[in-house]
Amino acid sequence: MAEHSVVNEDLVTVGRLTAVYGVRGWVKVHSFTEPMENILQFSRWWLQDPGAKGQGKWQPLEIDAGKRHGKGLVVHIKGVDDRDVAAQYCQRDIAVAGSEMPQLDDGEYYWHQLQGLQVVSQFEGRECRFGEVVRLMETGANDVMVVRGGDDGRERLIPYLPGEFITDVDLDAGVITVIWDPEF
Template sequence: MSAERAELVTVGRLTSVYGIRGWVKVHSYTEPAENILQFNQWWLQNPKSSGSGGWQPLEIDAGKRHGKGLIVHIKGVDDRDLAAQFCQRDVAVSATEMPQLDEGEFYWHQLQGLQVVSQYEGREYRFGEVVRLMETGANDVMVVRGGEDDRERLIPYLPGEFIASVDLQARQITVHWDPEF
C-alpha cells in the first residue's frame, strides 16, 4: 500500500540519535507510548515536506523502552551520522492499522478539523473548528478557533458533560458551552 492511497495518522516523531549504532529516540503520541512499536509499517515524513505530504516507508527492525522513553533501530542503518538524517521528522501509520475503538470513542485525529457548535439557552453558536487537542492530566481539552467571534476556546473533552455529540459524517461536535466563556 502506498502512502498516497492510505490515510496516514501521525503517531510520533523521531527526535535524536541514541548511541553510535543507528538507534534513534522516538517521541510517541500513542497511549501507552509503547503502542507505537506494534505498528507494522511506519511512514517517515520527507525532510523537505511539511504538513500532510511527502512520506516514505521506514523499516524498523527493533524497538524498546529505554529509561522514560523509547528507542528504535532503523533497518540497515548502523551508523550514528546516517541515523541523524532521520531525526526531527514525524512518523505516521496507515489509519487502517489503528485498533478499532468502541462506539462513542474517537481518535484525536478524527476530531481535529471538526466544526464545534453550542446549543446554549435556546440558541446555536458556531465556535469554529478543533485545531488540536491537548492532555491536561485531568482530562483532554479541545482547542477551538474561529467561529462567529473569531476567538480561541479551550473546551474540556468530557462526553456527557460538555460534549453532547460527535458526528463524524456531518464533521460536527455539539457542545454544552457558554459562548461568553
C-alpha cells in the same frame, strides 16, 4: 529507506523521531500513542519526507528493533548503523496506515478524527458557531479541545467530557455539538 515517497491521506501520525541515541543507528522516539509502547506494535511505519512538510508525502521506514529506554523509547532503523546517517531521520513525523489503528468502541474517537471538526454550542436555546478543533491537549484531569474561529473569532479551551460538555460527535457531518457558554 526506499527512494520513492507516497502521498496518502489514510496515514495517521503516531509519533516523531527526535534525536540519535548512541552511535549504532538507534534513534529516540516521541510516541503519541497511549501507552507509548503501542507504537512498536505497528507493522509498517512511514516517515515524513523531509522536503514535504505539510504536503503529506511519506517514505517507508523499516525498524528492526525497539525498546523502552528510561522515560522514552528508542528504535533501530534497519540497515543504519552509523550515528550521522541516523541523524538524517530525526525531527520527522512517523505515521501508520489508518487501517492498522485498533477499532474503538462506539462513542470513542482518536484525536486525529476530532481535529478539523466544526464546534457548535447549544447554550440556553442559542446556537453559536465556535470554529474548528485545531488540536487537543492532555491536561491530566481530562483532554481539552482547542477551538478557533467561529462567529467571534476567539480561541476557546473546551474540556472533552462527553455527556457533560460534549453532547454529540458527528464525524460524517464534521460537527461536534457542545453545551458551552459563548461568553466563556
